[in-house]
Amino acid sequence: MTPEEAKTLLERFRREEVSSEEVVRAFQTAPFVDLGFAKVDTHRALRKGFAEVIFGASKTPDQVVKIASELIHSTERILITRVTAEHAIALAEAFPDSSHHKIARCVTIEKAPPSKRPGQILVLAAGTSDLAVSEEAAITAEVMGNSVERLYDVGVAGLHRLLAYLPKIQSANVLIVVAGMEGALPSVVAGLVSRPVIAVPTSVGYGASFGGIAALLGMLNSCGSGVTVVNIDNGFGAGFAASQINALATT
Amino acid sequence: MTPEEAKTLLERFRREEVSSEEVVRAFQTAPFVDLGFAKVDTHRALRKGFAEVIFGASKTPDQVVKIASELIHSTERILITRVTAEHAIALAEAFPDSSHHKIARCVTIEKAPPSKRPGQILVLAAGTSDLAVSEEAAITAEVMGNSVERLYDVGVAGLHRLLAYLPKIQSANVLIVVAGMEGALPSVVAGLVSRPVIAVPTSVGYGASFGGIAALLGMLNSCGSGVTVVNIDNGFGAGFAASQINALATT
Amino acid sequence: MTPEEAKTLLERFRREEVSSEEVVRAFQTAPFVDLGFAKVDTHRALRKGFAEVIFGASKTPDQVVKIASELIHSTERILITRVTAEHAIALAEAFPDSSHHKIARCVTIEKAPPSKRPGQILVLAAGTSDLAVSEEAAITAEVMGNSVERLYDVGVAGLHRLLAYLPKIQSANVLIVVAGMEGALPSVVAGLVSRPVIAVPTSVGYGASFGGIAALLGMLNSCGSGVTVVNIDNGFGAGFAASQINALATT
Amino acid sequence: MTPEEAKTLLERFRREEVSSEEVVRAFQTAPFVDLGFAKVDTHRALRKGFAEVIFGASKTPDQVVKIASELIHSTERILITRVTAEHAIALAEAFPDSSHHKIARCVTIEKAPPSKRPGQILVLAAGTSDLAVSEEAAITAEVMGNSVERLYDVGVAGLHRLLAYLPKIQSANVLIVVAGMEGALPSVVAGLVSRPVIAVPTSVGYGASFGGIAALLGMLNSCGSGVTVVNIDNGFGAGFAASQINALATT
Amino acid sequence: MTPEEAKTLLERFRREEVSSEEVVRAFQTAPFVDLGFAKVDTHRALRKGFAEVIFGASKTPDQVVKIASELIHSTERILITRVTAEHAIALAEAFPDSSHHKIARCVTIEKAPPSKRPGQILVLAAGTSDLAVSEEAAITAEVMGNSVERLYDVGVAGLHRLLAYLPKIQSANVLIVVAGMEGALPSVVAGLVSRPVIAVPTSVGYGASFGGIAALLGMLNSCGSGVTVVNIDNGFGAGFAASQINALATT
């Protein structure tokens, strides 16, 4: 039931063509149109930036192209995560202006470059092995309209590398800190800044790293106040949350 | 917004005291009144039998009495689970006709005995240590209007005890099978019947029973088809689900 | 020892051709014939619908065809689960009228369509990645004579999609709810209905989903009463249990 | 080395009382004074609101009073978390104007009420058993100068309770969502809003809830984008992070 | 149905007082009497030595005394494991000649000392903290008629203590090896003997011993051939199995 249909119904009620019981019932049996309206509004607002995210991992190249082809009508930019080379080739054929971010394992399709929000999101990575996840976070935040800086290979075993960038670290609005193995970097970073820190454990490591559990537990138990955590290897989730936070800063 | 309020709003609209936009917005902003109506109906229907269940474990005796005193106005029978002696005493003072089922750690308050459904729910327990959980399941099913039979101490290490009751086992509508340690009883029972088997792992055991994990995993991996599982020690959940299933049988 | 053989033995006893000791011993040494009788009856009854289920995963195409060829003499319909393309091809050659349900990874062989029970089993899936498990549940329930409805991609992150189908959800006899990741859908669905809900965790997810453990734990701890759970990815088990429950409703 | 000391050293250098090598060495051997300066500035800024947090759990009442007595000289407000009755009594004696937030297990000492930031932090709790953790989050956010709204007992098993508050939910700047058992509430809430959602798993539950692991895993695997997670029962951490985020919104 | 009752039924059949159908049905409906016969025989045989074991942990002193009072009519000796001081006092009152084995946490009641089997069971313990479990194993084996030797505090960190007893170790029929912490002793012992080694992990340890998991895993992965394992702290189970094995040696 659209607003127009609702108004028509109310007019018919005013003209006594339908009873008040019928009107009440109509709204009762279709409350989700009304809810839908509110949600669609919200939904639409939300979509400006992210609703178009396609998780490529469990889909065929054909499926991904098909979904993207449908989304492209109603959105300015599309993000497809966890793409393989096959996904990227199929998307490049269908969308000649798509960009394949190989390290991030993402493809983005943008009708026009997004206007950037003023504040900055900083993505820190402990080691070079954390790059894929870090870039997924960075690309996600960028396609949603944020300025993103990278600071990679600044793990805690060589503190001077990290401390050399203190001003950059302390001036970011939001910090995404990506680390595998023992996952200690977010604790150290959180001790240096007063801004929100989103920690991303990665599955980098072997033996008792248990595919990222060690890093995840380290981050959940961080002695650094203000650290929140996302799932192992979930660069997208971190970029998304950072964008939501940074959006607050600019409104 | 009650139906009466809704009708009043519509009358005001008909009298042109409010615009159609205002009416649409009113329904939009309060759609869950309408949804609520539908849900309350369902809800009320559901409540005839179970909505009144109070989980005593995390509440003080006073809180439990207070909630029960409120519920008693709108329901025929109340079930309070995981009660301590203190809960029971407080409830007995407030509700002289309440029944304390000590082994089951439950109190029931019934204005009148429920009319029993025709079919039978059978609760089997592997060992005597599983009684508290088994009785919680049995009392739950009984207070919801089911005939319940018990068959306790029929663990798989002494098959003849179980097999001696084959006719009773094979004639039940639903079977709740409670076991700790290795949790093998549901598999054996499910091999003997064509009815739904609800398995309840208990925290009975020591060492590598890990507080019921061994039994839980055993039941989830049951080679007996038709076995579904509830949480460790969740006698209430099993009794509730069994009642829902048995209710299907009688309608 | 068949009933006929038993009667012959008794006649020989009456004719004093065998002693009472010999008769007692015969029944003692072959008690499972007698038990067998009862069990075979039950067994045969049970088989009408499910005993023919072949778990393809650990068998070669030849083995599967061989077992199916034997079963086809005594049953109206056969279900083979977890089949590969090789299984399906071998079965199609041996049984030209077999059906390969690709998404469900099942093959069914039916001499005649089953007569459907009146009530309805509804299979809900949280995401498109849960389809294989969902379809395994649906096909299992269908081949056992149930009417099955599907409602896919109604995860809790977009409630309006789910709520839009409330009437369908509330009219089903049994609900199978399939979800990976955090496995929250069964809790929400159980809050909307008074019918049994069978939750199926899937191994969909990554990182801390631990191959379905997160979803499994979520479902076992569901705050929605009446939820029972099967093993991770066990669509067959859910379909089987749902059929057992729905069978109660129609007798 | 304070800034004054540094200037004195430089003056002595200008007066040629010390060599340039000695000055360089002085700054080299005490670089953390310089770093300290920067950090102290940051630190001081950070302290306006949070640095005074005392974790009461592992300290005696005397220790807590002693630390608070020292902190009170340099700060406007003090937060002590995880206090027992003994802590509270000792603090009340030492600080007559301290407030004991019993449910939150916190004591706050405020010289003057903080000026509130404009935006709102909303704390949602799935069940009444999640109150202690929820209140710890709420009190933490309040003492740091945020307006906080509570919305408790809105678990997913009764969606209408949650949906009835949609406007309030959708107008908050940051949402803290507290839940035990299966921890599904953050996923549902995140699907309704475009703001950051901080999920707090609680140790509420039994059996396979494993002291909050089930809820934690559910939240880490949330299908709702933008959800970040803190440690089990870490209401303080959630309140702290929410305050950091909300602080961005107002600058 | 006893054999006598069976014969009576057959006589009635021969006298044509009952039909053959009735006889067949009687055996069908009570097949477990016949099975029971065989099992009762076995059962009775088995009971000579162990069936009387009462697990005290989950029973009240009254319950234990009651069960023991019933068992005493049909058995020569009773073993009650995991007793508290209360159990022991109650048993001493009821059975003045009962023996309380404090370290083993067992009570034994023996009408007469059992005749000992010729071979020897050797119980080795790694440390003094493993004594309770070791003694439970030893007492269990003794009350079942075995000669038992103890060899305690011979952990692998001081090999010379163990090796000094090589002749004793190599002459035992069965070896029970009890160890906590890393549980390495069974591997070393199994390398020295050609006899069955039953390994018993204990919950002795702290930190990453995880209540005996470390020892359990160590024993399951033993590089020493011929090692089998029982549950953590399950001294009774080890003594029981050792007795079953030693019984083979003497027949």
Added chain:
Amino acid sequence: MTPEEAKTLLERFRREEVSSEEVVRAFQTAPFVDLGFAKVDTHRALRKGFAEVIFGASKTPDQVVKIASELIHSTERILITRVTAEHAIALAEAFPDSSHHKIARCVTIEKAPPSKRPGQILVLAAGTSDLAVSEEAAITAEVMGNSVERLYDVGVAGLHRLLAYLPKIQSANVLIVVAGMEGALPSVVAGLVSRPVIAVPTSVGYGASFGGIAALLGMLNSCGSGVTVVNIDNGFGAGFAASQINALATT
């Protein structure tokens, strides 16, 4: 130091060519020759049957052939476990009379058939998927000189299949019970016999079977007395231990 060398040394001492201190020191510094003697004796005794077991899994075909070629000089029979087709081919070329047990994944090389011990080892398997592990156990026991019977596909979900073989089950000296999934079969079997039961969990299953952990925990927590357990899939270990036990029975 060989015995001959020792005697030579002693003769030299008697001839006063070496001092008593030197002799004592020689024995001190080479005590393991002496110990070695004793151990070699034991060792040699032990080897008659098992010491030649080669674990093929982590070795190349060449390595396996090389080790076997060395062992063949000093032993009557060789067992190589966990062999691939490549191992088997290489062994068949080197040892034309070797036997490849494909299902058991073993190769045996026997100069002459072993003389069989009188008693019988029975290997039971719950399902057809447990065959590889079961056969590894059976072949191991056979090559060590035991008569072995197999009883496969007798899982607890169809008790009549198991109970039909009760006499065979009750007459075995030792029982090896192999099961995956919930691992319930050993409990049931142990309830039927008075002989040692060795339980072997297999990695058969999916989802919450966790590669055999569910079966392992089920067996460790078995309510059937006298059950001991070996590592997941460790058919060899079970066959070895069973042979050790059966060897006791025949001496």
Added chain:
Amino acid sequence: MTPEEAKTLLERFRREEVSSEEVVRAFQTAPFVDLGFAKVDTHRALRKGFAEVIFGASKTPDQVVKIASELIHSTERILITRVTAEHAIALAEAFPDSSHHKIARCVTIEKAPPSKRPGQILVLAAGTSDLAVSEEAAITAEVMGNSVERLYDVGVAGLHRLLAYLPKIQSANVLIVVAGMEGALPSVVAGLVSRPVIAVPTSVGYGASFGGIAALLGMLNSCGSGVTVVNIDNGFGAGFAASQINALATT
């Protein structure tokens, strides 16, 4: 067999009172006397400093006093770890000059102060809650003759506290780094020094710290080279290993 007995035996051999076979056999059957000699020597050497360590946790005050009373005859200093107040009181009565280290939960009894080794062992602790474990490590190292420095409350969330002590950190021979929660401190410290770092996880924390598992995993996965780890809360083990390492430095 003591060396004197050995020489006597050899003399008897020279006098031809015993045969060479008898002598060889005597050494064979008692090789561990000889081995024992060597081991006793080693053992005695080892004992100078550590063999007297008594683990108080699982012993009564009487037992501890009794063992200490025996040890005092053969050693200069005794260390008793994990003592309660009861242990300390009993020890103080028996050994008036014993010292009770309350925070470390240790008692030491020293006849004379040990001569200190030249190098220094540095014990760092992340938080004040790690003090008990840290002091256990420090006291252990001290009683074994090492100079020990403490550096507490230098967790990674406030790097400047740690960095302010860089010279002290970089001049230690061995570093023991104690931390709970995420256990990140050893990684940071190892990045600053070229000396061995022994990491000690503590059970400090809550929720997903899982009693020290998070810290343990963090340390095992440390990106800092040269970090080795001991069990959770095992301050004694760290102090002991540090002493062994430092002993190398001074010889």
Added chain:
Amino acid sequence: MTPEEAKTLLERFRREEVSSEEVVRAFQTAPFVDLGFAKVDTHRALRKGFAEVIFGASKTPDQVVKIASELIHSTERILITRVTAEHAIALAEAFPDSSHHKIARCVTIEKAPPSKRPGQILVLAAGTSDLAVSEEAAITAEVMGNSVERLYDVGVAGLHRLLAYLPKIQSANVLIVVAGMEGALPSVVAGLVSRPVIAVPTSVGYGASFGGIAALLGMLNSCGSGVTVVNIDNGFGAGFAASQINALATT
């Protein structure tokens, strides 16, 4: 800011070209130049021997060659661990004098053989399957200038093999003990020596070895004092730590 730049700044200050505030600020904003100096010194010192270690596992052959080509200018020897055949070929082309240690999965490039430290590091391995990890440890220690002895296949199931090498074992400065399965060897070795023992669990095993967890837990819970542990399969870490310890012994 280099020291020269610092002096220039100070000269400008003396010439009153800059204010003292500016100088203080300059040192404040670049404190890590100063810190950096100190750290670079340390860093350079540390690098003599190990800083050049390249973890090959997560890098392409090109990347590894590129990094090595850069490192070769500033170091005498390079270690690349976890190399594949492809890495080795690429490195051999670029560095004709590189050595590929196949079993250790390492490549070393040494301009000149290192001068060896006097003491000895002994690497013990329990089984032949532990060789890769053991050799990684040995090669690491060797390339860092240590004399390394190997002692392989001395697992605890055949103690005589180990004890035969007692003198060698007791004379080493540091012992690296590598073991999979139950990981018992370090406990036994630690009982025989007074030197530091570094235990390395390997992922060798199957079933309940859980990829090395069993060995890891065994080692963490070692009853042998002085045992410290590194991550599963972390031969490099053990070799590195052993070298750090041995370096202490020689200075």
